[in-house]
Amino acid sequence: MIETGISELDKQLGGGIKKGSNIMMIGPPMSRKEVILNHIMYHGAAKNKNAVITVNTYETGAGILEWFRENKLILPLSRIGIVDCITRMIGVEADDDDNIKIANHPVDLTGIGIRISQFLEEYSMRKNVRKIQLCVNSLSALLLYSNIRIVYKFLHVYTRRIKAAGGLGIYVLESGIHDMQSIATLNHLFDGVMEIKSENGKNFIRVIGLSPKPTLWLEYEIDGAKVMIT
Template sequence: MSDYTLGIKELDAVIGGIKKGSNIMLIGPPMSGKEVILYYIMYYGAAKNENAVITVTTRESATNILEWFKEHKLALPLARVGIVDCVTKTLGGAAAENENIKIASSPVDLTGIGVKISQFFEEYYMKKNIKKTQLHINSLSTILMYSNIQTVFRFLHVFTGRIKATGALGIYTIESGMHDEQSIATLKQLFDGMIEIKSEDDKNFIRVVGLSPKPTPWFEYEIEGANVKIVGRK
C-alpha cells in the first residue's frame, strides 16, 4: 500500500499514492469546494487509512468543523484528530481546549499556532505511537492577510521540514487570484507538488501536479454533500 492517498480514487490511481514526507499546495478559486475536498481528505486519512490528522483552521471554528462531520454522518475517529482553532478567540467566543481542540489567539499568532501543532505532533507520534500524520492548514490566504510573505515563508519552512523529517503529509490551501504571483512562486519552493483546482463554464476541475512524472488529467468534479465525485475528464 502506498504511503498516503487522497481518497479520490481517480486521482490516486493516476499518481499511484503520495510519498512520505510530501508537502502539497491545494490551490483554487473561492467557492470551488476546496474546504469540502480538504475535509474529505481529512476524513479518508483518519477513518480509512488510520493516520493522525492535525488541522489548523483560520476560517471555521473547531466546533463548526466537528459539527459539519456529524451533520454529514461521518464518524471521525477523534483519538486521531486534532484541530488548532485560530478563529474562536478572534470572534470573542468561549474557547475551551480539550484533547481534540487547541486554541490559538488568532491567525497572526504564528508562534502560538506552531506550538499547538507541535503539541499534537508529539502526542500522536510519541505518546500514541501513530507514525503516519497529516497536517492540513486551511488557509494560508488568511494567514497572508495578517503577516508578510517572509514571515509566512519562515513559519512554513519549519513545518514543511518537520513533515519531511517525520514522513508525514502536509496539505496547505490557498486561494488562487488573491495573491500576487511572486508570493505564490515564493511559497511554491516549499512544496513537492500541487492539487490545482479551476472553474470554467460553471464546472469545477481538479488535477495533481508534481507528485508523478507528469501532471494528471483535469478531472471534472462535483460536491455532493460530503463527497467529492469525479464526473468526467478533460
Template structure:
C-alpha cells in the same frame, strides 16, 4: 514506507500513492469548494492507525468537527485535532478540549506553531500513530495578517516536520488573492500542487509535480464525503 492517498479513486490510481513526507499546495479560485474538498480528503483517509491536524483560520473548531460528526464520524474515537484560530478573535473565552486547541488569531504564528506541535507530540510520540496529516485552511488568511517572509519561515518549519515525520501536508491557497511572486515563493516549499480552475459553470482539478507529467484535468462534484470526477473535455 507509508503511502498516502487522496481518497479520490481516479487521482489515486494515476498517482500510485503519495510518498510519505509529501507537502502539497491546494490552489484555486474562491468559491471552488476547496474547504469541502479538504474535509473530504481528511475524512476518507482517517482511521484508527493515523491522525489528522487541521489548522482552521475560517471556522471555529466546534463547527469544523461538527461536519465530520454529521458525516457519521465518532470524534471521540478518532485522532483528529483542530487548531482553532477563530474563536478567540471573536472575544470568546472557550477552553481547549481534547480535539481543539485555540490560538489567539491567524496572526499568532508562534501560538499556532505551539498548538500544532502539541498535537504532533500527542499523535506521533504518545499514541505512536503510523501516519499523520497536517492541513492548513488557509494560508491565504494567514498571509492577510503576516508578511510573506514570516509566513515562509513558519511554513519552512512545518513542511520540514511533515517530511521528517513521514507525514502528508496539504495547504489551501486562494490563487486570486496573491501576486505571482508570492505564489512563486510559496511553491518552493511544496512537492507539488492540486490545481483548481473554473470550467464554465463548474470546476476542474489536476495534480502537478508528483508524477512525470500533470494528471489530466477532472471536473469534480462533492456530495458529503464523496468526490466524483469526470475527465474534463474543456480543459
C-alpha cells in the same frame, strides 16, 4: 503512498501521494475545495489510520466537528487535532480539550506553532502514531495578517517535520488574490500542487509535480461531503 480517497486521482498518481510530501492546494473561491480537504482528512484518519492535525482560519473547531457529524462521517477522535484560530478572534471564550486547541488569532503564528507541536508530540510520543497529516486552511488568511517572509519561515518548520516523519501536508491557497512572486516563493516549500479551476460552472482538479507528467484534469462535483469525479 498515502491515498487521498479520490480513487481516480489516486490511480493517476500511481496509488496516491508519496509519503513525506507537502502539497499546495490552490483554487478559486466557491470551488468547494474545503470539502476536498475535509474528504482527504477523513480518508486519512478513518481509512489510513493517520493522525490528522488541521489549522483552520475560517471555521471554529466545534464547527468543523459538527460538519463531520452532520455528514455522518465518524471521525476517530483519538487521532484528530484541530488548531482553532477563530473562536477567540470573534470574542468567544473557550478552553482547550483533547481535540481542539485554541489559538488567539490567525496572526498568532507562534501560538499556532506551539499548538501544532503539542499535537505532534501527543501523537508521536504518547500515542505512538507515526503517520501524520497536517492541513492548513488557509495560507491566504495567514498572508492577510502576516508578511510573506514570516509565513515562509513558519511553514518551513512544519514542511520539514512532515517530510522527516513521512507524513502528508496540504496547505490551501486562494487563487487570484496573491501576487505571482508570493506564490513562487511559497512553491519552494512544496513537492507538488493540487490545482483546482472553475470553467463554465464546472470544477476541475489535477495534481502537478508529483509524477513525470501532471495528472489529467478531472471534473468533480460535491454532494454533501462526497467528492465525485464525473
